[in-house]
Amino acid sequence: MPLAEDLQHIAIEIAREAGELARRRRREGVSIAATKSAVADIVTEADREVEVLIRTRLTEQRPGDGFLGEESGAESTLADAPATGITWVVDPIDGTVNYAYGIPSYAVSIAAVSGDPEPEWWLALAGAVYNPASGELFHAARGSGAWLGDERLAVNAEPSAAGALLATGFGYDPATHAGDLARVARVMPLARDLRRIGAASLDLAFVAAGRLDGYFERGLNPWDHAAGALLVAEAGGMVGGAGPRRAAGKAMTVAAGPTLFETLLRTALGE
Numbered sequence: 060m061p062l063a064e065d066l067q068h069i070a071i072e073i074a075r076e077a078g079e080l081a082r083r084r085r086r087e088g089v090s091i092a093a094t095k096s097a098v099a100d101i102v103t104e105a106d107r108e109v110e111v112l113i114r115t116r117l118t119e120q121r122p123g124d125g126f127l128g129e130e131s132g133a134e135s136t137l138a139d140a141p142a143t144g145i146t147w148v149v150d151p152i153d154g155t156v157n158y159a160y161g162i163p164s165y166a167v168s169i170a171a172v173s174g175d176p177e178p179e180w181w182l183a184l185a186g187a188v189y190n191p192a193s194g195e196l197f198h199a200a201r202g203s204g205a206w207l208g209d210e211r212l213a214v215n216a217e218p219s220a221a222g223a224l225l226a227t228g229f230g231y232d233p234a235t236h237a238g239d240l241a242r243v244a245r246v247m248p249l250a251r252d253l254r255r256i257g258a259a260s261l262d263l264a265f266v267a268a269g270r271l272d273g274y275f276e277r278g279l280n281p282w283d284h285a286a287g288a289l290l291v292a293e294a295g296g297m298v299g300g301a302g303p304r305r306a307a308g309k310a311m312t313v314a315a316g317p318t319l320f321e322t323l324l325r326t327a328l329g330e
Contacts, residue, residue, distance in 0.1 A: 066171040066185035067200035073116045077109045078167045078191035081152055089159045106130050109151035117147050127176050129282045146176040148285035154258030163192030168260040170285035178281050179306040186286030188260045197264040197290055205267045205293035214296035215269045217318035222251035223272035226262045230278040246326050263287025266314045267294035273315030275327040284312050299324055
């Protein structure tokens with residue numbers, strides 16, 4: 060089996076197990092463990108437990124790989140390259156606030172990348188985005204397409220005459236909200252409507268599935284978009300951002316079909 064497809068199989072298997080753990084803990088009751096960058100940016104006990112499960116399973120199956128996870132990112136980013144050249148980029152529960160409130164829009168996001176584990180430089184090989192509440196599992200392997208179960212995905216070729224159905228998100232720091240709202244005001248002339256789902260991995264999966272025409276957001280971390288960006292690319296779409304390499308990242312992440320992408324990116328960046 061080619062490496063990317065083997066990694067995809069591992070990501071799918073572990074995402075399902077991790078997602079079921081998250082779903083059980085949600086049913087039992089959510090306990091808030093801490094806040095992160097802002098008071099609104101929470102961590103649940105389930106986030107930590109699910110990440111430990113994912114990391115344990117990956118170590119069992121791929122002991123030489125690197126690991127970059129949302130809840131242990133700072134301590135688990137390797138100073139030296141992993142022996143295999145592969146790093147797993149993991150968000151154990153993307154959409155934690157939705158999860159805490161019982162809104163069924165959250166996901167386990169697992170991606171395998173090769174090379175430097177920085178979005179500007181890595182090569183995404185495989186990924187899985189699993190929403191335990193809906194049972195939907197989106198997955199992709201580089202060069203093999205993006206899939207929802209057994210259904211191959213394709214981005215929308217172009218928006219309808221009514222405009223593009225877009226999604227976005229807002230940072231947890233109140234100091235960033237004015238800039239986020241100004242960006243929405245710039246983008247709205249392109250849109251028929253705007254969605255605020257609250258989980259970047261699902262926003263990207265929905266672009267890949269043609270449920271959205273495009274997505275834009277400032278402030279994403281690597282684990283927020285690693286798997287979802289591969290889904291979009293393998294579904295025939297484009298993903299990019301700011302900076303000289305136009306890579307997705309904290310400054311900006313934009314995803315859309317080829318017809319819409321450049322216009323949406325330039326508008327979101329204010330160019």
